Amino acid sequence: EIVLTQSPGTLSLSPGERATLSCRASQSVSSSYLAWYQQKPGQAPRLLIYGASSRATGIPDRFSGSGSGTDFTLTISRLEPEDFAVYYCQQYGSSPRFGQGTKVEIK
Amino acid sequence: EVQLVESGGGLVKPGRSLRLSCTASGFTFGDYAMSWFRQAPGKGLEWVGFIRSKAYGGTTEYAASVKGRFTISRDDSKSIAYLQMNSLKTEDTAVYYCTRLVVVTAPAAYWGQGTLVTVSS
Numbered sequence: 475e476i477v478l479t480q481s482p483g484t485l486s487l488s489p490g491e492r493a494t495l496s497c498r499a500s501q502s503v504s505s506s507y508l509a510w511y512q513q514k515p516g517q518a519p520r521l522l523i524y525g526a527s528s529r530a531t532g533i534p535d536r537f538s539g540s541g542s543g544t545d546f547t548l549t550i551s552r553l554e555p556e557d558f559a560v561y562y563c564q565q566y567g568s569s570p571r572f573g574q575g576t577k578v579e580i581k
Numbered sequence: 582e583v584q585l586v587e588s589g590g591g592l593v594k595p596g597r598s599l600r601l602s603c604t605a606s607g608f609t610f611g612d613y614a615m616s617w618f619r620q621a622p623g624k625g626l627e628w629v630g631f632i633r634s635k636a637y638g639g640t641t642e643y644a645a646s647v648k649g650r651f652t653i654s655r656d657d658s659k660s661i662a663y664l665q666m667n668s669l670k671t672e673d674t675a676v677y678y679c680t681r682l683v684v685v686t687a688p689a690a691y692w693g694q695g696t697l698v699t700v701s702s
Contacts, residue, residue: 509688511626518678518692519626530690562626567686568642570616570628 476501476565480573486581493550495576497563502543507567510539510548513575514559522561523548553578583607583691585679590696593669601664603679603693610660611635614682616689617653617664619675629653629677631685632662642685647673669700 477500487493497508505526511519521530523539526546536551550557558580563573589601603615616631630643632653641653652665662679676697680689 507686513626518695519689520692521688521690524688524690530688564626564688566688569644572626572628574625 475569476503476571478563478565478571478573480561480563480576482576483574484577484579486579487553488581489553489555491553493548493553493557493578495548495550495561495563495578497541497546497548497573499544499546499565503546503565504567505542507565508539508541508546509564509566510537511562511564512557512559513562519562524566550578583681585681585691585693587677587679587693587696590677590698592699592701594702595669595671595700597669598665598667599669599698600666601677601679601696601698603662603664605660605662605681608681610655611657614685614687615653615655615662616680616682616685617662618678618680618689618692619673620678620695621672621675624675627675629664631682633685637684666698669698671700674698674700 479498481496508526510523513519527539538549560575560577565571584606586604593599614633617629632641650668654663676695678695679693681691
């Protein structure tokens, strides 16, 4: 059973700053099956990145994903006010698993 | 436009049953796998299970936490996916989301708004 650990738990940043979120897996994950989601309070998650580095439809290019094996990263190049939210990584495919989430809050 | 609307949530006592529905529109329902996820209050996301399209056998898979208690089914003629939940426990309290998957090994690009299930005596 793969366990995904996200860090940090909370990231306090200002608009315009760069955000770097980490997702570490307990065993190797095929890059084809690693996704990132954004969730705002009271809303369903929104798919941002799939296949570790491919942006989903309509996602701004300030969001980028990278990594392979057990270490993956979501980068938001310049935070916009609407980007303050909780972000989850997910290993999808058989028995999908999520990390515990990283909250990006306004400093 | 793809739309997924969950319904059927509510307050239920431990040990009882509840059936959730996910009504889909804006796409050919029968061509897609459907998956259910849940999120306990203030907690993270958890996969519940999925059902393949008929083209892939219409078979189901479940998370260990619900296997044997929950059943996913589909009615392609009505474009509805169901989540039958039996022997409910207090730890099943969560917002339940249905999602559309191209195939079960795909990420969830489309989500419903969720329906809250509260299991309490």
